Amino acid sequence: MVKKLITAASLFFIYGNINAQIDSLKMNLDLRTRAELDNGARTLISKGKSAETTVVSRARFGVDYYYKNLEIYFSAQDARTWGETTSAANKNQNFILNEAWAKYQVSEKLGLKLGRQILSYDNERLVGSLDWAMQGRSFDALKGIYKFNPNSKLEAVVTYNNDDNDLNDLPEKEIYSIAEAGEITKSLQIIHYDYSGKNKFQFSAIAMNQVLQNPSGAHYDLLTVGINSKKYLENIGFFGSAYYQTGKNTLAQSKNAYQFSANVDFLIHSKFNVILGTEWLSGRNFDTDSGENKSFSPMYGTNHLHNGFMDYFYFGNSHFNSFGLNDYYLKSNLKFSPNSILQANLHAFTSNGKLGFDTSGEKIPSYLGTELDLVFTHKIGKSITANLGHSFMFSGKSMEYLKNVPEPKNLQTWSWIAFRIAPNFKIK
Template sequence: MVKKIIIAGILTFAFSNAHAQMDSLKMNFDLRSRGELDNGVKTLIPKGKSAETTIYSRARLGVDYYYKNLEIYFSAQDVRTWGETASTTGKNQNFILNEAWAKYQISSKVGVKLGRQILSYDDQRLIGPLDWSMQGRSFDAVKGIFNLNKNSKLEAVVTYNNDDNDANDSKEREIYGIAESEEITKSLQVLHYQYSNSNQFQFSTIVMNNVLQNLSGAHYDMLTVGVNFKKYFENIGIFGSTYYQTGKNTQAQSKSAYQFSLNADFIISSKFHGIIGTEWLSGKNYDTSSGKNKSFSPLYGTNHIFNGYMDYFYVGNYFNSFGLNDYYLKTTTKLSPNSILTANLHAFTSNGKLGKTAKNENISSYLGTEVDFVFQHQFGKIITLHLGHSFMFGSKSMEFIKNNYQPKDLQTWSWIGIKIAPQFKLK
């Protein structure tokens, strides 16, 4: 991988010297590694099972080219778990294209962007780059960008998905079968409007339609509409969001689900602030009809940011389940100009009813409490070190939803990560 990056750098440098008409040519690297000690991540670790140590890494190279009204960006990456590839392997299955797009500015107010690209809106609750995961997330899409005025912007996005496996197709339909967040999206359409002003106020609306495909080839529309807002005063900020989902999902269930979040950010000093808030994501009840789906799906969100860093909810799991109510306190302390400590406390309950006990009493909705600590230190401009440690104190109800009735007494997660991200201009 290092050899490939060096060769790409040499070729790019030679290309820049050979074409003096270029307005600009920039390059960026994203080299990161993270070691994790998993003693209860995403689910309760059972008694008798040893903690597992894993190291992940990413090596990403990006080249950004500008000429007049045209911008072209290319990003390739190698993502791997240490040891998954033999030291003598002759093939690399981890090297992929992350982004490859062209953007043309038709006028000062209208632009179009075409190709493999990252889509990220608002606080990344519904759609974001998933940068915590080494592979990230990007889409094959066309995007229209409309700068309405200095305070307002509108973006419209369309994706269309297919595969090259014609053997699965029926005579009447093409079958597409790649599922994300437990939904098979044949096409995605997004309309996003954002307004911001000099008074520290931001407001946005989003409409996202997923054209979903059943395994039979039938198509359904699942519509998500939402609002985000943020307003900061002198020493306090208020922000939140609300979404509603309707239509049908991939399983042809009728969808009726919601999300709601409200937060207050108290700026105590230049070195300390705390956020107190709550988020509710609707879910099914134990007796909900099989033809209905009341579980809100964050779909393409960067879910690691929200409901605890141990990823018990909506990170590859818990979709179409009992939903979640999250009550939290998040603090950020600036220890020095280059060091930050964050400490978060989450209390989780289910949004839907879990069921009845043998005594015909409702199973408790309380799922557990999580505590997260992250220390960050910046070495110069391009090197960042992170240290993290988390605890999950799960309840009997957590054992029920995770289907593990004999967990270890203490669920923990420890990790250390380093990121090296230089950027420079070649011309």
């Protein structure tokens, strides 16, 4: 009798899941608010300048519909800084359609996805969702997904960009002028392969070509290829990445750049681990020829996950095509409970390229500064997460030169508190 009940319950569960994929509707909400006290985030703050307090928020609403082989998803969002519009504003420029795509499962192995969508690969070093920033990042793209087996798949993506302003177009070209990471990308093509093996082994490879458009209308190809790998043993893990960029950038400079990272994860206790690692992003020297570009560009990456939470490097359009970066870090996670985690990260930054000489003829040292990030995360129930963070930047003299802030405060700090409410539920 017991076996019959278990069998019947299992069949009911399986049928329910299959039926849900035949005709179902799911919804999700993402409400975020973050208050920040900026006393030196993103760049050095000068002596005599007061810290700035800002509150930012995001309200995102998503609907996911399934019918047989078709899935349709859209999400709309309002992302804003409190007070940037009046309380009686007659229009809202912060409201956008963050995602709007349709995915059709052509066969068991092949799927096609068309429309505005988030692209995120590996550890978001090269392409990521930028979810730390309230506006996030999404692309107008066509993506093909082919699953070789449950452990490996291949994705191919293509985008095409235009501003739809015929007044700017000449007969021989269609002008596009939006620059991201210092480059104007007319079209983007990505091929990404991912494999997950036994014993926590992961490997991925990516090739990303950008058709860049010079303001004159000329087009150039910028190619980035890279690999990511991860392997965990019983109490230790190894992971890292390597990328290479070649071709020409928007300014027609010849690109020859690289990224490399290596990490060791020590699983000291079930509630405590420590990661020791380094990342190098190549950069130009002070005397590099103007026609060459040796600076690696983590184009659409989420850099907040990598080189310090204070976002001194590769934030927005800053630090791209510059002196590069060497980052030596020690990261740790301490779990007080399943719902409470304390993260502590220590970074030491140096420039990858030579900075040159100061006005007295002395060589500018490569050391830029040291950053300490502390973040406490606590989950409240199923859908609510609270975060409390505080960061210190102990900058060196070379950081003053790099950021062009001659008299900064002795200590740069950044404090923040955030709340996120993100329920998911099925309507039918």
